[in-house]
Amino acid sequence: MTEEQMKQEIAELVKKGPRPIPPEYRFDAFDNGETVCGKKKGKLPPMGWNSWNAFGTNNNEALTREMADALVRLGLDKLGYRYVVLDDGCYENSRVDGRLAANAERFPSGFPAMASYIHERGLKFGMYNDVGSNLCSGAYVGTCGHEDVDAKSYAEWDIDFLKVDNCYYLWDNATFSDGKNARYVYAPAIRSVRIAGEGFSQEFSAADGALLGERAAIRNGCVTDLGTFDGTGPAASPVGDRSGEFALEVTVPSAGTYTMSLEYATAKEEGQGSWLQVAVGFGPDAVVFDGFVPETPGSTVFRRTDIAVPLAAGRNTVRLMNHRRQENTLCSYATLLSEINKAMPGHDIFLSLCEWGKTQPQNWGYKVGDSWRILNDITFRVGRDGAPGYGAWKDDYTPSVTSQYNKAVIMDGFAGLDRGWNDPDMLMIGMNGLSETQCCTHMTMWCMLNAPLMLGLDLRRVEAGDWIFNIIADRDLIALNQDPLGVQAKRVSSTISHEGESCCIKENADRTYLTDINRVDILVKPLADGSAAVSFINVSEKTMDSGYSVSVAEILDAVGDRLPNRAEWESAKRFFCRDICTGAERTQDMPALLAVSELAPCDNVTLLVKPVQ
Amino acid sequence: METGWSSEDPVRDLTRALTGTMRKTAARLVHEWLLAVRGEVDVPDIAPALSLADIYECHACVEHIGQVYVKGIMEARGGRFGVREVIDVHEAAAIAARAADPAKRLFVPGMAQAPGK
Incomplete structure (x- = not known):
């Protein structure tokens, strides 16, 4: 496929726009405890090896086989480390005949052979993809628009685990996405609202409504920041309302359809977008409008638009909001899961959501996934064959043990056997930069937090009885992580x-x-x-x-x-x-x-x- | 991914590979070129690079950007690396020249000396 063809394909997806949101995927359904797409409950945190921290995009077939052999040689498989996950870098840079294909140079035997090799050793085979158009490495093989075809490929390869990233996501300003995609996930700035009907008219200014949730604000007489704020970085707590709404109480004389005339200004940036949701009351069926409003010439140039709003006689709560950052992402992951269900009926695939906490997945991730990343990466200095990479104990941003721990440690309320697990990213034990004590505490933290235990080192460097082995093979610590009660500390x-x-x-x-x-x-x-x-x-x-x-x-x-x-x-x-x-x-x-x-x-x-x- | 650097003129190969690519991709190519062609070891501490405002925009690129930045091969502009900016042939040639010859590398604040020398 040429670059021009790729751009055309993406343009067609963008033209279609994000999917309509079914009621069960709505923000107001996040707290009901119900899963979608038949997502199974009751899975313990996964244990295994992932190629990313160890080898980055330079993983290959021979290395993966050696890692699988090492898991068995060291008896780590008997301790629970069974998943062998191929992270980014394993595919050809674009589809071959419309299908995902193994990178011919690094995986010459193909994925079925890789799967067989891993399964023959009693291990489980994991792969990686992305809900956007491209993988984070840039390969144009993201699942967006190809969920059905990709699910069939994963069925052919008999996968047991799928990590799904969020780069180049079309409906948000995710990593490598168009920054202007913020237009999808924030409502416009609102200066006033007039609700009118037969014999009735009432005008509201920004100060006449209530700001619900967090971060919605009134600036220069306008309500802004109506959306879900970005959770990728360590600045904000994961606890509490992670989004804001603007609510108006309006009492009307009779039931009917009223006209809401909105005075607004659009933009395409964090805090001010172009997509509005209007709900009357609360509940998954409360949304009465969900789409773009006409763009204004500038972010401080206000226009009016009319929206039909059905109201009941008496008092109504009209909510102006945008929860699409969460709903779009949930919908994308659910679309993939739904296709996997069709391609592999009765499967037991562990679905690892890797959108780095951007969309506050602790609220909705349990509906469709088995674990959800809570922050950007724990290290950006991944290894390669011959070099173990670097891990840090502390950092001002996310790449450190303590950055991830600080957030995960107050997220126990979001985790459990009936939901899934917070994922503070893969283990860095074995990377340069961390002492033996730090590695031991890193392992203890992850076990107490019921985090996925994904090894990220070159296992050829480990011998039974050495200090790395003694940490990752600690039966008491593993038993904490795998305890059947399934309660995060x-x-x-x-x-x-x-x-x-x-x-x-x-x-x-x-x-x-x-x-x-x-x-x-x-x-x-x-x-x-x-x-x-x-x-x-x-x-x-x-x-x-x-x-x-x-x-x-x-x-x-x-x-x-x-x-x-x-x-x-x-x-x-x-x-x-x-x-x-x-x-x-x-x-x-x-x-x-x-x-x-x-x-x-x-x-x-x-x-x-x-x-x- | 470029894996076969010409033994006849690896600098020419690098220049051609860099031309028209985004700086984030160029950082990876240059880093791999340093390892494969010059056998140049990585600098353990890339701290001066971690303050670049856009370095974390690319999960897979941080180490590559860190190495080529602290080695004075690819510079920052206004506190940013410019991960998505596209390199023209002139800049590609300049980068390749610095990669090939440590004497031509740039001074980087926070580094005791230009690594690679």
């Missing part, structure tokens, strides 16, 4: 220290977004056998010696309702503790206080605690 307290002063946050510690890493977090994770894992994590790069403790009462307050044996905990006179790292055991009498006096930089102490009868 909850942060019960955080002690922040600066220049000798300490401040302990206990109330709302599980929802307060902390990015200052000079702190010690205490996490608690209830387990299926009635015990609980308690982790003291020094997030900082210095020794922390203020003394840190949690009581049984505090554990019960935090996770008691998730413990299968709460009554035993409440009545127990003694508690048994085992240190996962040292193996040390002790029994404590009530009142039981679990305490650690000091933690080395980036270190952790993780205890398994159980009431003794």
Whole structure:
């Protein structure tokens, strides 16, 4: 396909526009707990190896076979690491006869052979694609518009896992997308609204309505920022309303169709777009208008347009909003899942949503996916054959262990067996830049957070019994991640220290977004056998010696309702503790206080605690 | 992806490969050329590059951009790398020349000396 043909194909997709949103995909349906497209619940976090951190776009068939062999050689498959995932860089740069094709130079035997090789070893085969027109590497093989054909290809290759990225997405200003795509995901700026009908007319200014949610604002007499704000970076908490609406209360004398005359200005940027949604009341069927309004000559040039609005007699809440950033993305992933369902009836594919948290997937991801990335990448300095790449403990942006952890640790409310898992990206154990202690705590964090455990290193460098192996093969830590109760750990307290002063946050510690890493977090994770894992994590790069403790009462307050044996905990006179790292055991009498006096930089102490009868 | 750099004139090959590409793609090509043709090791610390405003716009490109920037082969403009800007033949030739000859590389603030020398 020539570049001209590609541009033509994309232009035709853009002309069609984003799909209409069915009620079950609407923002107002996000909280109903219902999945779409028959998405199955009850999957534990996946474990395996992904090519991206290890080899970037330079992965190839021989390397992948060696990694599959290494998983078996090291016995990692027996510990649960079964997925072998080919990330970006494995396809030809464009479709061949309209179909996805293996890069002939790097995967000369093709994907069916790769799948067979992996399956013959008792492992599971994973692949990668994108809901946009292109992959992040630029290859013009994104699934947009090709979901049916691609699903058939994945069926032929008998895949078990699919990671789906969001670059070049046509209906948002995603990475490499047109920046002007913001027009799809933000409403225009609104200066006034007039609602009129037979014998009725009422005018509203920006100040006459209510701003719902977050970030919607009134500036220069106009309502702006009606949309979902971008969650790709670490600036904002994932908790709470991540979008804003403008709501008007209007009381009309009789039921009927009224004319809403909107005074507005369009743009194509974050905060001000050209796509409006109007809803009367709340609920998935409340939307009465969902589309572009005529463009204005400039972002501060206002025009009027009329929209028909059906109102009931009496009081109505009219909402002006735009939730398309979330709804479009959900719809795109659902379209792909739907085609996979047709091509592979009864499949058990793990669908990994990789839109980097941009569209706040913690709200809707569970409906269609099994895990959702929460931020931009954990590292941008991926490895290649002969070089392990770089990982960082801390960073001001997203590429670090603590950037990802800081956000994931307050997202336990979004995860579970009935939903799916927050994904703070792949493990960086084995990359340059992280010490053994940091790698150990990185693994502990990911296990406590029920994160996918995707190894990202060249496994040829690992030998059974070396320090890397001892971390990634730690049975106790893996058991936490794979515990059948499926409950992500909850942060019960955080002690922040600066220049000798300490401040302990206990109330709302599980929802307060902390990015200052000079702190010690205490996490608690209830387990299926009635015990609980308690982790003291020094997030900082210095020794922390203020003394840190949690009581049984505090554990019960935090996770008691998730413990299968709460009554035993409440009545127990003694508690048994085992240190996962040292193996040390002790029994404590009530009142039981679990305490650690000091933690080395980036270190952790993780205890398994159980009431003794 | 370019994998066969001519043993006769790899600089010419590089110039031709860079002409008409976006700077983000050029960064990858130059980085791979340095590894394959010059055997030049990577700089471990690319911190000066990480402050470029648009470096994270390309997931797959950060390391490539970091290496060619801190080595003084491809410069920044106004605090941005210009990931989507297209390179013409003149710029391609200049970049290829700096890649081939460390003595021609640019000074980069934050680097003790021009790497590759």
